[in-house]
Amino acid sequence: MTNEELQVLVEEISDRFFQLPFQHKAYFNPRLRTTGGRYMLGSHNIDINRKYLVEHGLDELIGIIKHELVHYHLHLQGKGYKHGDQDFKDLLKKVGGPRYCASLPESTKRKRILTYICSKCHLQYERRRKINTGKYVCGRCRGKLLFKKEELIEFRA
Known part of the structure; x- marks a missing residue:
């Protein structure tokens, strides 16, 4: 159409x-x-x-x-x-109009999870965006943050 x-x-x-x-x-x-x-x-x-x-x-x-x-x-x-x-x-x-329209089939989306860990107290931080590890430190003990891993998680939108 x-x-x-x-x-x-x-x-x-x-x-x-x-x-x-x-x-x-x-x-x-x-x-x-x-x-x-x-x-x-x-x-x-x-x-x-x-x-x-x-x-x-x-x-x-x-x-x-x-x-x-x-x-x-x-x-x-x-x-x-x-x-x-x-x-x-x-x-x-x-x-005879509908109050709400029917839902569309759900699509799968991905979410990026970045994990950082403190070198002193080993506290883990999960973020969606990269952080500058030279600028930011652990909020608990002021220790140096180290990049640990990156994951892609799929979810229904």
Whole structure:
């Protein structure tokens, strides 16, 4: 689906479910990572995460569009457009939009752990960033710090 097809889809959903025109831009934003879509208060544009279309299909995408259009139309009408506002909850229920979007499959990320050890008291320090062992000393005994090891730990994001 292209940005032009997305624009047409958003306009059709707006007309069909809200009986109001969508007069701004809707486009796929490749920088979105943790959310399905985003309504921009300043420009009134809607950004959509393409990964949700690829991973979950058109039905999930339509739900995300409905959710963002609720923000859009309520904001332009001067009503409560935030998630906690009653106007938002009521209109979302009326148009059948989801409160939250489905989660994307979890990706595995790596975290670097650097271990330093004090030469006097043998206290271990774990850090994510390298430290200058010529400048910094042990906080307990002021002993010299020595680099011990570096590990890469995988975790679910």
